[in-house]
Every structure is written in C-alpha cells, then in structure tokens.
Amino acid sequence: MRCEGILYKELGEIGLKQEDFKTIIKGYKKIKIKKGDYLIKSGSIVKGYYILISGFLRSFVLDFDGNEVTTNFMVKNDLILEENSFFMQMPTKENIIAVEDCVLWMKDLDTFNNHFRLYEAYREWGRSHLVRNLFALKERTFSMITDKASERYLALLSSRPEIFQKASLKHIASFLGITDSSLSRIRKEI
Amino acid sequence: MRCEGILYKELGEIGLKQEDFKTIIKGYKKIKIKKGDYLIKSGSIVKGYYILISGFLRSFVLDFDGNEVTTNFMVKNDLILEENSFFMQMPTKENIIAVEDCVLWMKDLDTFNNHFRLYEAYREWGRSHLVRNLFALKERTFSMITDKASERYLALLSSRPEIFQKASLKHIASFLGITDSSLSRIRKEI
DNA sequence: AACTATTCTTGCCTAATGACAAGATTTCTC
DNA sequence: GAGAAATCTTGTCATTAGGCAAGAATAGTT
Numbered sequence: 001m002r003c004e005g006i007l008y009k010e011l012g013e014i015g016l017k018q019e020d021f022k023t024i025i026k027g028y029k030k031i032k033i034k035k036g037d038y039l040i041k042s043g044s045i046v047k048g049y050y051i052l053i054s055g056f057l058r059s060f061v062l063d064f065d066g067n068e069v070t071t072n073f074m075v076k077n078d079l080i081l082e083e084n085s086f087f088m089q090m091p092t093k094e095n096i097i098a099v100e101d102c103v104l105w106m107k108d109l110d111t112f113n114n115h116f117r118l119y120e121a122y123r124e125w126g127r128s129h130l131v132r133n134l135f136a137l138k139e140r141t142f143s144m145i146t147d148k149a150s151e152r153y154l155a156l157l158s159s160r161p162e163i164f165q166k167a168s169l170k171h172i173a174s175f176l177g178i179t180d181s182s183l184s185r186i187r188k189e190i
Numbered sequence: 191m192r193c194e195g196i197l198y199k200e201l202g203e204i205g206l207k208q209e210d211f212k213t214i215i216k217g218y219k220k221i222k223i224k225k226g227d228y229l230i231k232s233g234s235i236v237k238g239y240y241i242l243i244s245g246f247l248r249s250f251v252l253d254f255d256g257n258e259v260t261t262n263f264m265v266k267n268d269l270i271l272e273e274n275s276f277f278m279q280m281p282t283k284e285n286i287i288a289v290e291d292c293v294l295w296m297k298d299l300d301t302f303n304n305h306f307r308l309y310e311a312y313r314e315w316g317r318s319h320l321v322r323n324l325f326a327l328k329e330r331t332f333s334m335i336t337d338k339a340s341e342r343y344l345a346l347l348s349s350r351p352e353i354f355q356k357a358s359l360k361h362i363a364s365f366l367g368i369t370d371s372s373l374s375r376i377r378k379e380i
Numbered sequence: 381a382a383c384t385a386t387t388c389t390t391g392c393c394t395a396a397t398g399a400c401a402a403g404a405t406t407t408c409t410c
Numbered sequence: 411g412a413g414a415a416a417t418c419t420t421g422t423c424a425t426t427a428g429g430c431a432a433g434a435a436t437a438g439t440t
Contacts, residue, residue, distance in 0.1 A: 168386090168387065168388090169387075169388065170386090170387065170388080180387080180388070180389090181388090181389080181390080183388095184388060184389050184390080185389085185390085187388095187389095188389080188390090
C-alpha cells in the first residue's frame with residue numbers, strides 16, 4: 001500500500017529482522033483528521049506519537065496574554081512527538097492543529113514501550129529521533145540569540161521552503177519570534 | 191563514600207535490583223578537572239556523559255563572529271550530556287568549561303549502551319532525562335520569544351539562584367540572550 | 381456575485397536592545 | 411600590595427522590532 005512507504009522509509013533501514021519489522025508496523029494505526037481539527041489539544045494527555053503521511057500541521061502554545069506562538073510546522077514524513085506528555089503522561093501545553101487534511105500513522109505508548117523493550121534497533125531509531133529534535137531545537141534557540149529576524153527568515157526560507165507554500169505569514173512570523181508586521185517589512189526589504 | 195550519594199540519589203530510586211544497581215554504578219569512573227579546563231571541546235567527539243559531583247560548569251558555542259554564547263550552566267547533581275555528539279559520535283559544536291574545580295562521574299558510550307540494553311529501569315531513567323532536557327529547552331526558546339529580557343532575568347534569578355553566585359554577569363547576559371551592558375541596565379532598574 | 385472574515389501591508393510613533401567607548405570596580409598574579 | 415587583566419557600569423547614539431490602526435488584498439461562504 002502506498003501509505004506504508006513512509007514506514008518502510010522510516011523503519012525499513014534500521015536493521016530489523018523481517019518479522020520484527022512486521023510486528024512494529026502492525027503497531028501503527030492509520031488515522032485521518034480534517035483541516036482545522038486538533039491532533040493534540042493543550043491540557044490533554046498525548047496518547048500517541050505520529051508519523052505524518054500527508055497533509056500539514058502546525059503546533060503552537062499560548063502565551064500569557066492568550067496569543068498563539070507557533071512552535072513548529074510538520075510536513076510529510078515528519079515524526080510528531082510531544083515527548084513530555086507522551087512519555088510522562090502529563091497534560092501537554094502544546095496544541096497541534098491540521099492546516100490541511102492529514103493522514104497519519106499513530107502508535108500508542110503501551111505498544112511503543114513493548115516494541116521498545118523488544119527491539120534494540122527500534123530503540124536506536126527512537127533515540128536518534130529524540131536527539132535530532134533536541135539538536136534542531138538547540139539550533140533554533142541559538143539562532144534566536146545570535147541572528148536578527150531577517151537572517152532567521154532567510155535561513156528558514158532556504159532550509160524549509162515547503163512551509164512557505166502552506167503556512168500563513170502570520171504563523172511563520174510567530175515561529176520566527178516576530179510580529180506579522182515586522183515580517184512584512186522584512187520581506188519588503190528583500 | 192560520600193560522592194556516591196549522588197549516584198544513589200539519581201539511580202537508587204528507579205526500581206533496579208540491588209545487583210543491577212551495583213553493575214550500573216560500577217560503570218562510572220570518577221574524574222576531576224581544574225578550573226578553566228575544558229570538559230568538552232568543540233570539534234571533538236564526546237566520549238562520555240557525566241554527573242557533576244561538585245563544582246560548576248558552563249557550556250557555550252561560538253557564533254559567526256567568534257563570540258561565546260553561553261548555552262547553559264551546570265551545578266551539583268546535574269546530568270551533563272551532549273546528546274548529539276555522544277549518541278551519534280559526531281564532532282560537537284559545544285564547549286563545556288569548568289568555572290570551578292569539578293569532580294564528576296563519567297560513563298562511556300559502550301558501557302552506557304550495554305547497561306541500556308540490559309536494564310529497563312535504566313532506560314527509563316535515561317529517557318526521562320532526555321525528555322526533561324528537551325522540555326527545559328522548549329521553555330527557554332518560548333521565553334526568548336514571549337518575554338522581554340528583564341522578565342527572563344527575573345525568572346532565572348528565582349528559578350536558578352545558584353547560578354548568580356558562581357557565574358559572571360557577562361556569561362549570564364549571554365545566556366539570557368542580551369549584552370552585558372543591557373543586563374547591567376536591567377539590574378539597575380530593579 | 382456579494383458579503384464577510386482573514387491576511388497582509390504600510391505609516392507613525394515608541395520601546396527595547398545593541399554597538400562602542402570610557403571609567404570604575406573587582407579579581408588575579410607575581 | 412602593585413600592576414595587569416577582567417568585569418561591570420554608564421553614556422551617547424543607532425538599529426531593530428513592537429503597538430496600534432487603517433487600508434489593500436485575498437480567501438471563504440452562502
């Protein structure tokens with residue numbers, strides 16, 4: 001099936017035996033959500049991690065005044081994992097909303113833990129995802145400190161151009177840590 | 191031995207059998223470094239993760255112009271883990287330098303992987319540390335976007351007061367993402 | 381197509397922070 | 411404890427980005 005290609009791509013190359021691979025694959029359920037639906041809602045406990053088959057998602061948190069601050073965008077093939085809530089089973093502060101209709105693979109914590117215990121290669125895979133997320137976040141924080149908004153804008157434009165096809169400038173601005181007016185002016189300059 | 195108290199505190203409560211606990215403890219080597227020494231140097235491959243027994247450390251990266259940007263401070267009991275370099279065995283961009291003489295427990299990757307494979311409780315422990323680090327980093331990034339410098343200063347002052355005893359204002363300023371002059375003015379206001 | 385809502389741009393003014401440099405203060409070293 | 415080095419403060423001025431509000435442009439809806 002076409003959709004499973006993503007799981008093969010993600011998990012097919014990490015050195016699992018054929019049958020173990022099948023078990024792991026079976027642990028995923030396919031789910032669909034509509035544009036505007038929430039995949040994760042602030043205050044709830046995240047029940048699974050996801051791999052995005054198709055569509056586009058945006059995550060955000062609310063600041064003190066209730067304004068949305070966009071924390072990330074997720075495109076096809078991305079792993080969607082709110083670590084703190086998923087692993088600790090605590091209410092999350094994050095919201096993840098579908099910007100377009102989305103199809104995803106989902107795996108719940110029990111299944112995950114089971115497979116994690118059984119398969120070393122799967123553990124490696126999970127760990128490397130966590131590490132990559134951490135690394136990306138560190139880079140983002142660093143960039144917030146050292147680069148000015150226009151530089152962050154250009155960097156994002158060249159590293160993740162898909163975002164600009166699907167997200168509004170308002171949300172991109174908030175992801176960059178600036179207001180939409182400022183982003184508009186920056187774009188005018190360039 | 192007094193130092194081992196930290197390991198007991200970290201690892202004693204995670205539900206390991208007595209003998210497994212002993213094996214894990216034995217995997218640590220004690221190391222000492224002097225004030226001004228580097229625990230981790232940019233460009234090198236990190237060979238272990240550490241638990242700080244005593245002393246104070248500061249991590250930083252260099253920006254484009256070669257200026258230090260302080261990324262964190264580490265106090266007694268903290269876990270010191272440069273995930274990307276340790277797990278992926280790639281050269282790190284981070285530097286970690288001893289602000290005071292330090293004593294640490296260290297565990298290398300092979301030993302870690304071994305124990306990680308054998309003991310589920312140890313896996314849990316490692317995972318929860320990664321998750322906590324990620325969470326803290328997310329909070330920091332969020333704060334960089336939503337709070338102004340003076341608020342970040344006050345938040346740091348109340349959440350991690352030890353830092354103000356041991357780090358210079360210059361380094362604290364850079365951790366907060368501002369210049370030392372700005373920090374000086376902020377402190378004057380308050 | 382007409383209406384509405386949302387997004388995006390722009391103007392004007394203000395606030396926050398940086399850059400640079402000069403002193404003041406503290407710390408370190410011999 | 412004298413001198414050097416690093417740290418911290420302060421002043422002046424420039425730059426960046428925000429707040430607010432009004433239009434322009436776009437998308438969504440019936």
